[in-house]
Amino acid sequence: MTAMRKLSDRLSELADLKALQTLAGWDQLVMMPPGGAAGRVHQAGTLARILHDHATAPEIGELLAELEVGELPELERDVVRLARRDWERARRVPTDLAAELSKAHADGQESWQAARAADDFAAFAPALERNIELARAYGRCLDEEGRGVYQSLIDDFDFGLRTDELRRLFSELGSRLTPLVEEASARAAIEKPAVPREVQQRAVETIMARVGVDGESWRLDTSAHPFSASMARTDQRMTTRYEDGGIESLLSSLHEFGHALYELQIDPALDRTNLGAGTSMSIHESQSKLWENHVARHPAFATVLVEGLGAAGFEIGAGELHGALVAVAPSLIRVSADPLTYPLHIVLRFELELALIDGDLGVADLPAAWRDGVKRLLGLDVPSDALGCLQDVHWSEGAFGYFPSYAMGCLIAASMWEAMEREIGPRAEDLERGEVEPIKRWLGDRVHRHGRRLDTVPLVERATGTGLEVESFLRYVAPFAAV
């Protein structure tokens, strides 16, 4: 067997183990009865340990050393390049630290749940402190070039996306969006249509079928928080949730569709390699945001949405529905924010987590800093920590450097949408008929098929012809402030 064949077999094995990890996680959130919880913690722990052992095997290093001296075809060069990156990063983290991290994240989540329920930040503070300490230790292990601990954490989610670039973009975003928020806040709130749960469910099924969700390669289930999970390129599982009297499920199901379509349209030649997955959190989020913001919130696509609702027995005009989907109303909670204010929630979290990791902000001062930030960016008073710095799960699980991808997704989606319309023409006429094939083809060619072969920044540059920028997004949201 050649060295390349041996390496490929090992990488396929890792891909299989990751797919099983995805399955165990999906099952836990979607299918598992509560009685399975204790067992699943053990099963997931065992799988993670075995995956780590296989990912850090010395034999991979030997094969890489052998392959890196020779000439390889382009695809195999990418396989080796990413395998080297993944193997080095995995080996830099001592087993003891990995175990401590895993324990602290589990403890942190438990502590956070109780603290949020009791609106008691002080009860969560020690666990958060511990997570920050361990995140620094983890970041230092990965920080080979002295680029800073926070940069190392970012690299886990968006390899190569620079902290100073985020600083520049988010600062621009903050100063340019705040006046729009003020403008919008001066207007009367728009009442959202109260769509019954069963109607939403039937409408979502119809709408998903129109964008191409079939029983062959997809599932759509419900879970407490919508998410998507790729078991294999042609086995995409999405979830949504139906709350009585809302329309969120229309947006969230198309959001998850964007994630799943990305994985589905990766080049089949990358199946079971180390390249056969979405390249980063920001790009993944750009794909979900593209379908949520630019398709589901497109005035022309409202026709398709009202047809779906109508077939389920709920009558509403396309204009009225679209108005509700783009209504701007600053609010305290990130997950239910409108498309204009959403990135400001992220700007706040980015500023704070960067300061926490760098030691410029102490844990005890977080609640006050949060309140100041919400006032500055959204013009709102925060009445409690439960509605403030305790609202998100991320920091309790030790996920620092993850939040930025949510806002980057909004920006990149807007850049891509403009680039696409420049190339294949405005989408309004097609979207009114529910025709999304040209969009899927463009995304497939420019974004999806590459898998992990291109990192965030080069992928955006190739797909849009420009770098990371805020102007497209500002052009997208400006009209919502003036409605």
Add this chain to the structure above:
Amino acid sequence: MTAMRKLSDRLSELADLKALQTLAGWDQLVMMPPGGAAGRVHQAGTLARILHDHATAPEIGELLAELEVGELPELERDVVRLARRDWERARRVPTDLAAELSKAHADGQESWQAARAADDFAAFAPALERNIELARAYGRCLDEEGRGVYQSLIDDFDFGLRTDELRRLFSELGSRLTPLVEEASARAAIEKPAVPREVQQRAVETIMARVGVDGESWRLDTSAHPFSASMARTDQRMTTRYEDGGIESLLSSLHEFGHALYELQIDPALDRTNLGAGTSMSIHESQSKLWENHVARHPAFATVLVEGLGAAGFEIGAGELHGALVAVAPSLIRVSADPLTYPLHIVLRFELELALIDGDLGVADLPAAWRDGVKRLLGLDVPSDALGCLQDVHWSEGAFGYFPSYAMGCLIAASMWEAMEREIGPRAEDLERGEVEPIKRWLGDRVHRHGRRLDTVPLVERATGTGLEVESFLRYVAPFAAV
């Protein structure tokens, strides 16, 4: 860390990997969209290889050698005893043979599916021949004491159950049941009630809730063939199927409940050890058959069934329903056989697979031997191989030695039911009210809690006070022939 602690950790890891294997299999049959099939084959293959590597690790042998020289408490002695057995058996099979077996089973299943659809036994014969050859090679690896190849195969499913004991029991069963079949065949057939699919589904949900199936530790889904899968002691997944105009789902759901309850009532102290699973296929099948034959087909429990059907909007008398559930009518297909003729289907398969493995019957002569056997045991003519020796999947997957457990389950269930009624009194009065707690308690104490600590034969002897025998079962079915 002590040697016992190290061994326990390794056995827990194996238990976790097996649970993940169960999850992947359950998902494949119940949830996975068809597009996931190719990926799942790879994922399952990788998991099986890793499980085999961990199960045969030399370190386990070293720990066992160390532990076997000392004194151990009773539970740990059983852990070590079973770990030795499993480790020895796993190590006796060369990796190459395991890979060949796995390949031949996959090929065999594919070949069988096509051959059955085309009613073309000759198209399946080469794959069957190959499976038999490999089963012999596999059996020889495990046959350390020269007890015969077929005995080694049986040991995979029912360790310690002897081939000559099966021969004795099945010969007795054949000669004693055939006259009852003749008696029953002389009577007019009983029309089965045509219950619509949706009614069955609602009725099954009601009935399962009455025997204790809740959302905490159970799921009930549908699949092409009913089965049950234990993800963890308190995470039991059962499936059934609803066919329009049938009542099979009432029986099959209680059948699967029996399997799942067995796993649920194992002593929690055995969780994540090598002892925390049902001990054998025969005992497992005895538990499902106990609920199918002795509870669901009990005349008193018919009251509960008709209440369930009534609540779902289908009116039928308890007597009429019970009559349909125990009606005897010899038929060609094993899976839809009545309770009296069912074991005869197994007697036939046992005789034939024993002869195939021992070389007393050639593959080419199988169809004729099948037809002769069906005529002799059931008095029926077999019009085609699709309705004859091509009907079951087992041999195509290389599962020789598995069939006997189906009939042993019927026999053991009847023995246990009689033993239980001797001890706690007749069940009729309780069953009429849907009271099954005393049954669950008796089974929990005598059978379930032991997990793998007792093998088939000693477990039956302890639970019933007698050995393996046919009389209880014959007493159970005799009335059905005379109805």
